Structure formats: C-alpha cells, structure tokens
Amino acid sequence: xxxxxxxxxxxxxxxxxxxxxxxxxxxxxxxxxxxxxxxxxxxxxxxxxxxxxxxxxxxxxxxxxxxxxxxxxxxxxxxxxxxxxxxxxxxxxxxxxxxxxxxxxxxxxxxxxxxxxxxxxxxx
Amino acid sequence: xxxxxxxxxxxxxxxxxxxxxxxxxxxxxxxxxxxxxxxxxxxxxxxxxxxxxxxxxxxxxxxxxxxxxxxxxxxxxxxxxxxxxxxxxxxxxxxxxxxxxxxxxxxxxxxxxxxxxxxxxxxxxxxxxxxxxxxxxxxxxxxxxxxxxxxxxxxxxxxxxxxxxxxxxxxxxxxxxxxxxxxxxxxxxxxxxxxxxxxxxxxxxxxxxxxxxxxxxxxxxxxxxxxxxxxxxxxxxxxxxxxxxxxxxxxxxxxxxxxxxxxxxxxxxxxxxxxxxxxxxxxxxxxxxxxxxxxxxxxxxxxxxxxxxxxxxxxxxxxxxxxxxxxxxxxxxxxxxxxxxxxxxxxxxxxxxxxxxxxxxxxxxxxx
Numbered sequence: 001x002x003x004x005x006x007x008x009x010x011x012x013x014x015x016x017x018x019x020x021x022x023x024x025x026x027x028x029x030x031x032x033x034x035x036x037x038x039x040x041x042x043x044x045x046x047x048x049x050x051x052x053x054x055x056x057x058x059x060x061x062x063x064x065x066x067x068x069x070x071x072x073x074x075x076x077x078x079x080x081x082x083x084x085x086x087x088x089x090x091x092x093x094x095x096x097x098x099x100x101x102x103x104x105x106x107x108x109x110x111x112x113x114x115x116x117x118x119x120x121x122x123x124x
Numbered sequence: 125x126x127x128x129x130x131x132x133x134x135x136x137x138x139x140x141x142x143x144x145x146x147x148x149x150x151x152x153x154x155x156x157x158x159x160x161x162x163x164x165x166x167x168x169x170x171x172x173x174x175x176x177x178x179x180x181x182x183x184x185x186x187x188x189x190x191x192x193x194x195x196x197x198x199x200x201x202x203x204x205x206x207x208x209x210x211x212x213x214x215x216x217x218x219x220x221x222x223x224x225x226x227x228x229x230x231x232x233x234x235x236x237x238x239x240x241x242x243x244x245x246x247x248x249x250x251x252x253x254x255x256x257x258x259x260x261x262x263x264x265x266x267x268x269x270x271x272x273x274x275x276x277x278x279x280x281x282x283x284x285x286x287x288x289x290x291x292x293x294x295x296x297x298x299x300x301x302x303x304x305x306x307x308x309x310x311x312x313x314x315x316x317x318x319x320x321x322x323x324x325x326x327x328x329x330x331x332x333x334x335x336x337x338x339x340x341x342x343x344x345x346x347x348x349x350x351x352x353x354x355x356x357x358x359x360x361x362x363x364x365x366x367x368x369x370x371x372x373x374x375x376x377x378x379x380x381x382x383x384x385x386x387x388x389x390x391x392x393x394x395x396x397x398x399x400x401x402x403x404x405x406x407x408x409x410x411x412x413x414x415x416x417x418x419x420x421x422x423x424x425x426x427x428x429x430x431x432x433x434x435x436x437x438x439x440x441x442x443x444x445x446x447x448x449x450x451x452x453x454x455x456x457x458x459x460x461x462x463x464x465x466x467x468x469x470x471x472x473x474x475x476x477x478x479x480x481x482x483x484x485x486x487x488x489x490x491x492x
Contacts, residue, residue, distance in 0.1 A: 032349070033164040035443035036418050036450075038472075054472065056420050058163040058443050059349050080418070087162075 004107055005116035006067045011091055012110060014101070021067060022095040023055065023086065026120055031057040034086040039075035039097055046070060046099070048106055053096050055086065068106040070099030134180035135270040135327040136334055143345055151244035153181040156347040166346035167353050167445040170316055171486070174276035175346035176337050179315075183246030184269055184324055185239040185253065189261030192236035199256055200230070201373060201392050203383030207232040212296045212311055214381055216373060217249060222394030222401070223369040224376065225249065227361065231298045231311060236261065238298070238309065240271070240322070242363045270330030275320030275354075277489060278342035283310070283321055286336070290321065295490040304336055315351060317358025317488045356451055357444045359412060359483030365423060366410060366439045366453055374401040375455065376410045377483070408436060409461045412483040413452040413469070415441075415476055420450040421469045427454050428468040428475070435460050438469065444485055451485045452478070 004012040009027035013020045028034065036056040046052050046066040053064040075097045079085060085094040101107075111119060131154040140147060145156030156178065158166065169175055187196065193204040202215030209232050217225035226245040231238040241249045246265070254263045274283060284291040287301040290310050298311035309324040325333050337343050352362070361367045367376045372394065374382070379402065386392060387399055415421045425438040441452035456467070465480040 032158060033162045035164075036420055038419060056443070058167075058353055058445070059157070061420070061422060083418070 002112075004067070004110035004112065005119075006065075006110055007119055008065055008067075010064065010067045012067050012107070013095075014107065017101050018073065019068060019070065019099045019101050020095045021097055021099065023064060023090055024116075025090045028087050028090040031055060031062060031086075033058050034083045037079040037083050037086065037096065039079065040072045042072050042075060044072045045102075046072065048103075056083075064096065066099075067110060068099065069102035071102065072097050073100050074098040132181075134178055135330040136178045136180060136272075139331050139334055140178065140345075145345070145347060148348070150348060151181060151242075153243060155181060156345070158347040158349045159345045161344055161346075163347070163349035163353060164445050166344060166350035169344045170276045170318060170346055170350060170354055171446050172276070173342040173344075174274055174278040174282055174320070174340070175316075175350065176334060176343050177273040177275065177346050177351055178270070178334070179273050179322070179351075180270040180327075180330070181243035182271055183241040183243065183250065184266040184271060185241065185250060186233075186236065186264045186266060187239065187253070187257060187261050188236040188264070189257070192257070192261050193232060195257050195261055196230065196237055196239075196253075197386070198391060199253065199393070201382040201386045201395070201398060202230065203386055204230060204232070204237075206383075206385075209234060210297055210299050212298050212313055216367075216378070216381065217252060218373070218392060218394040218398070219369055220393050221369075222372040222374075222397030224363070224367045224371055224373060225252065225369060227363055227367060227378075229311075229313065231309075238324075244364060266324070268327050269324050270327050272323045272325060272330065272334060272337070273314050273316075273320065274323065274337055274343070275314045275316040276318050276342075279318070279320040280491070282337060282340040282342050285340070293321075293491075295319075295492055303333060306333060308333070312491060315358075315360055316354035317360070317484060317486055318354075319489055319491045353442055353445055356440050356442055356453070357446055357484065357486040358488060359453070359485060361410070361453075362440055371410075371455070372398055372401055372406065374398055375406045375408050405458055408455045408457055410439070410453055410455055411461050412481045412485060413438065413441075413454055413467065413478050414481045414485075415450045415452060415469055415478040417476065418450065419471075419476060421452050421471050421476060421478070425454075426470045427456055427478075428470065429460055430466055430468070432468070435467075446486045453483070456480070
C-alpha cells in the first residue's frame with residue numbers, strides 16, 4: 001500500500017480508490033499533547049488545500065489541510081473520545097479520515113517516505 | 125518578529141536545554157514551553173506532587189525607604205500601609221481610566237517593598253515606579269537574581285528539607301531563608317492554584333538550587349505551557365489577555381484587591397472610574413466559561429447570548445487537564461454574568477454551546 005507525504009506533515013495511504021489520511025509522527029511531536037480533533041463530515045467534498053480537520057493541543061489549534069481532493073467516506077470516530085491516540089499512534093491507528101480519491105494525478109505531487117525524510121532533515 | 129539570537133536568557137537556560145526543554149520566545153525571553161514529559165503530564169504532576177518552573181523572566185524590584193509602602197499606594201488600589209512585614213499582596217498598577225497597567229505582587233520587607241512584575245511589562249512598570257517614588261525611595265531592579273516557582277501539594281515537603289522553617293509560612297507570607305547555604309527570599313504563593321513557593325535566588329546559585337530541587341523524587345520541571353493551563357484552571361488572570369489597560373479591576377472581578385480604605389480615600393490613578401463602577405456596576409465582567417463537548421475554545425472567540433447577540437469575547441481558553449474538559453474565561457455584558465447562564469461561542473464559523481460557571485475551575489489549595 002503506497003504511502004505519500006506532504007510538506008505540511010500529513011500522510012496519505014492509498015488502497016484502490018481510497019486514501020486514508022493522518023498526520024505524521026513529526027507533526028504530533030511538534031504539537032505536543034493532543035486534546036481534541038475536529039474531523040470532516042462524511043459526504044463532504046474537499047479540494048486539495050482546503051481546511052479539512054483541526055487538531056488541538058493544550059497550547060493551540062492547528063489546521064489540517066486536505067492533501068488531495070476527494071469525498072470524505074469515513075472519519076475516525078475513535079479520536080473523539082481518545083484524542084491522545086494521535087500522540088501514540090499518529091501514522092497508523094490515529095488516522096483522521098478516508099477519502100474517495102477525486103483526482104489520482106494529485107498523488108504524484110506528493111512525496112514518498114525518502115523524500116519526506118529528506119524534507120524533515122532540512123527542518124531543524 | 126524577534127530573531128532567536130535577540131532573546132534574553134535566564135540563568136537556568138543551560139539547564140533547560142540539558143533537560144530537553146522546547147524553548148520558545150516569550151516577552152523577549154527564551155523560555156521553556158515544555159519538557160519531554162509534555163504539558164499534560166507536567167500539569168498533572170504539579171497538581172499531584174510538585175513542579176519546578178523558571179520564572180526568572182519576571183521583573184524583581186526592591187524599593188527601599190521608610191515611606192515605600194505609603195508612596196507605592198499612589199500607584200495601586202491595594203492597601204499597602206496595612207501590610208505587615210513579611211506579608212505579600214496582589215495588586216495592580218492602574219492608569220487614569222482605571223485600566224490595569226500591570227498586575228503584581230508586593231511584599232513588605234524590613235526596609236521597604238519587594239515587587240514582582242510581569243516580564244512583558246517591566247519596561248513600562250519600572251520607569252513608572254521610579255518616577256513616582258524617586259528620589260525619596262530607592263528603586264532597584266534586581267537583574268542578578270533568578271526566580272524559581274516550586275508549586276504543588278508536595279512543594280512544602282521538598283522545600284522544608286532544605287529549610288524546615290518555610291513550613292511555617294502561610295499563604296502570601298514571605299521571608300529570607302538559607303537554602304543549601306544560599307540566602308533566598310521565599311514567598312508562599314504562586315500562579316497555579318496550588319500550595320507552593322516562589323524563590324528569589326542569586327543568579328549564579330540558581331542552577332545549583334534548581335538541580336537540588338529537581339533531585340527530589342516529588343519534583344518534575346514544568347514549562348510555560350503547564351503554567352498557563354494551571355493558572356487558567358485556577359481562574360487567575362493573564363496580563364495582556366484577561367486584563368490590560370482597557371480593563372478595570374472591577375470588570376476583571378478583582379474588586380477584592382481594591383482596599384476598602386483606598387476605595388473611600390482614593391489617591392491612586394483611576395480611582396474615580398473604579399469607585400463609580402463599584403457604586404453603579406461595571407459594564408462587563410470577567411467570567412468563567414465551560415464549553416460543552418471537548419473542543420477547546422480559544423482567545424478571541426466571540427461570545428453570544430441565546431438570542432445570538434454578541435456580548436463579549438473569550439480572553440483565555442484551552443483544555444483544562446485537571447477538569448478533563450475545555451475551560452475559558454471572557455468578558456460578558458453585565459446582566460448576563462450569572463453562573464448557569466447559557467452562551468454560544470463562535471469559533472471557525474460554528475456556534476458552540478457553553479455555560480457561565482463560577483471561578484476557579486479547580487479549587488485553590490492554598491496553605492491558609
């Protein structure tokens with residue numbers, strides 16, 4: 001299952017015409033303790049770059065942008081009761097939402113893991 | 125935007141970095157916002173045991189002179205003449221409109237006053253104090269001292285190992301104590317709602333004292349993040365957010381800090397406005413707010429009544445780790461301030477139901 005990354009520290013795991021989206025481990029580390037996640041409603045159509053979710057740490061709220069366009073088909077309801085999962089399992093269990101991919105060509109603009117790791121190395 | 129290189133550092137800077145703190149700019153200072161434990165953990169540890177904060181960015185001022193208390197009263201509405209030696213009081217510098225220039229703690233010492241002011245306001249406060257008090261009193265900013273805050277129910281147990289007599293201090297009492305061979309001013313107060321102490325220590329001895337305190341198994345270091353969530357749960361105002369030059373002590377629900385004699389006699393800036401608000405009521409009041417659900421509501425969010433009319437703004441908002449839910453404070457029009465009043469908070473284009481509640485969110489745990 002190919003996984004793509006954005007410079008804004010989201011990951012996109014693709015399976016057929018579905019994409020599962022979350023934030024990276026680096027992102028959760030930067031945010032600190034996550035206390036709330038606001039997820040998009042199922043059925044919502046999003047365009048690449050739209051504000052799609054909000055993740056709140058104790059200190060501040062951060063927007064999570066849609067890394068690709070599509071229609072929201074599922075949101076991770078478990079995060080409503082356990083937002084702290086984002087700190088423990090950001091790149092797997094604490095996925096945010098799933099999209100029916102609108103435009104597969106957009107995936108080509110994203111980074112693979114090596115490119116993302118290289119991007120992270122430029123940060124500190 | 126200040127470049128990181130322009131930031132001032134406290135005497136504990138090296139220790140913070142060694143402890144793995146995440147450093148952020150705050151009021152011109154490089155300060156730890158959190159350590160590896162994280163804000164939630166540090167907050168909970170402070171409520172359960174003890175946390176050590178570096179608050180050396182705050183301004184420490186010594187005012188010497190027989191008339192220091194009397195003269196300082198010309199700047200603040202607090203009753204300082206009645207303040208006995210070794211007693212501390214919360215008060216505020218006011219402007220002619222009754223607004224708050226800064227909030228501060230004033231302690232009566234053997235030869236005058238010891239004053240602690242907010243980091244972001246020291247450049248405003250200190251010239252103002254000098255102008256009003258010099259040359260009759262000597263005003264000296266202590267730039268060679270660090271300030272540590274040891275806060276939490278276990279703070280007294282830890283500190284009395286170094287100086288047993290600190291246990292005899294009551295809340296808002298202060299004195300000088302020998303801590304591991306260093307003379308420090310120790311005051312039983314803080315900004316967390318918990319029992320605890322603030323320790324003014326010579327800068328060159330601060331790191332050693334901090335290490336000694338951190339070596340106690342009850343103590344963990346905590347940063348500005350936990351300091352903010354702790355003070356918000358305790359219903360304590362943050363200057364520049366909940367109070368500023370446009371808010372009066374009456375609006376900020378700090379009328380308890382306005383001395384009765386001072387209110388009757390006046391003699392401080394803004395007395396007319398403050399006295400009128402005491403008589404006829406203030407147009408708005410700072411209240412506690414509990415948003416429903418789990419989403420924190422942040423500073424600046426408009427507050428509406430049930431009819432959809434905007435009646436104020438959130439001035440502090442976040443997640444209360446001890447409450448286990450979001451908490452906020454904000455100003456609302458007088459008449460809509462009763463606990464139980466339902467509100468709507470607007471954030472990100474949505475209306476979120478909320479309720480006015482009594483402050484504090486978490487009961488104070490002071491040593492009376």
